[in-house]
Amino acid sequence: MxxxxxxxxxxxxxxxxxxxxxxxxxxxxxxxxxxxxxxxxxxxxxxxxxxxxxxxxxxxxxxxxxxxxxxxxxxxxxxxxxxxxxxxxxxxxxxxGIENLTMLARLTGLSRRAARQRATTLLDRFDLAGAAGRRVRxxxxxxxxxxxxxxxxxxxxxxxxxxxxxxxxxxxxxxxxxxxxxxxxxxxxxxxxxxxxxxxxxxxxxxxxxxxxxxxxxxxxxxxxxxRFGAQRLELTWRDAAGFGQAAERLGDRVVHRDPARLELAVTTDGSAPDIRRLLDEIDPDRHGVVRFTVREATLDDVFLTLTGRPVTADREVANV
Structure with a gap:
């Protein structure tokens, strides 16, 4: 800086x-x-x-x-x-394109020649030289x-x-x-x-x-x-609905994501091997329920949801202010 x-x-x-x-x-x-x-x-x-x-x-x-x-x-x-x-x-x-930029350059006080040169330079820089003479429409x-x-x-x-x-x-x-x-x-x-x-x-x-x-x-x-505001997640996929339901009940409000149709649950983790082993032993002690797990890194989506209380796509249709 x-x-x-x-x-x-x-x-x-x-x-x-x-x-x-x-x-x-x-x-x-x-x-x-x-x-x-x-x-x-x-x-x-x-x-x-x-x-x-x-x-x-x-x-x-x-x-x-x-x-x-x-x-x-x-x-x-x-x-x-x-x-x-x-x-x-x-x-x-x-x-x-070149007429738009030349006009704006003239408005800044450049001479005709300097304005045209500035416009040409910018069109080349933005990979628009081939379309310089085409109407913007x-x-x-x-x-x-x-x-x-x-x-x-x-x-x-x-x-x-x-x-x-x-x-x-x-x-x-x-x-x-x-x-x-x-x-x-x-x-x-x-x-x-x-x-x-x-x-x-x-x-x-x-x-x-x-x-x-x-x-x-x-x-x-x-x-x-x-x-500070995101969290890594341990995402788990279960073999059957019974095991999914028991795990969801056992974890209670520690579940940060659940998808019954896909038999998926997620809980927060610090991402370390000891913490993941501990969670797996707690959630699936007999090692027959979980068929797949993934550790997902925190994203800005997580940060956004934590700070604003809503997913990033929630308000895309609302007028900006």
């Missing part, structure tokens, strides 16, 4: 819409450089946080700074520092997202906000965008990424902040969060 002021700093940030409290005295810091993921169910306040940092929404109270600049008192300086790629590509479908979803990200870099920002950047993309396009985000971080850009794809956060983020009901629920690296 680069020394100096944090890329993002929030202190006691509060935002309401009528009686709905969206951000409730949120305090967080994002160090300069790398990828920082902002996780949380829909309605947790992720998009509102990004909109405040991008000077698009005013907080009710509290402090928000980007690269040391206050988002209320120094809006112009903030806007010169940042770029925002939202959930939907902000592109002119009637123009070609003919682009695939993955191509549009790459072009949108290229557009957000026309002004060479030091901080970029990516709000659900891979929503709706197929796996191949998502993988391509992950590679681009990694390149940005390695080039020294600070990336603040909001996402509900936990694999995305696990793969990309140097640090993760989890929001719940507008508050900071936890933050740390993916490994730290798994150690």
């Amino acid at each position: 680069v020394n100096g002021p944090p890329a993002v700093e929030l202190v006691d940030l509060r935002k309401t819409y009528g009686n709905l409290v969206v951000l409730d005295r949120l305090t967080m810091r994002v160090a300069t450089g790398g990828v920082h993921a902002l996780l949380g169910p829909n309605g947790a306040g992720k998009t509102t946080t990004v909109r405040i940092l991008a000077t698009l929404t005013r907080p009710d109270s509290g402090i928000a700074r980007v690269a040391g600049h206050d988002v209320l008192g120094e809006r112009r300086q903030v806007r010169r520092t940042i770029s925002l790629a939202g959930q939907h590509a902000a592109l002119d479908d009637g123009q070609s 003919t682009y695939s979803g993955g191509m549009r997202r790459r072009l949108d990200l290229a557009a957000s870099l026309v002004g060479t920002p030091s901080v970029i906000f990516l709000d659900e950047p891979t929503t709706g993309l197929d796996p191949r396009s998502r993988q391509g965008l992950w590679e681009v985000i990694g390149e940005l971080a390695r080039a020294g850009v600070t990336v603040l990424l909001t996402t509900q794809y936990l694999e995305e956060a696990d793969r990309l983020a140097d640090r993760i902040t989890v929001l719940h009901d507008g508050r900071l629920a936890a933050e740390g690296t993916a490994t730290e969060l798994k150690q």
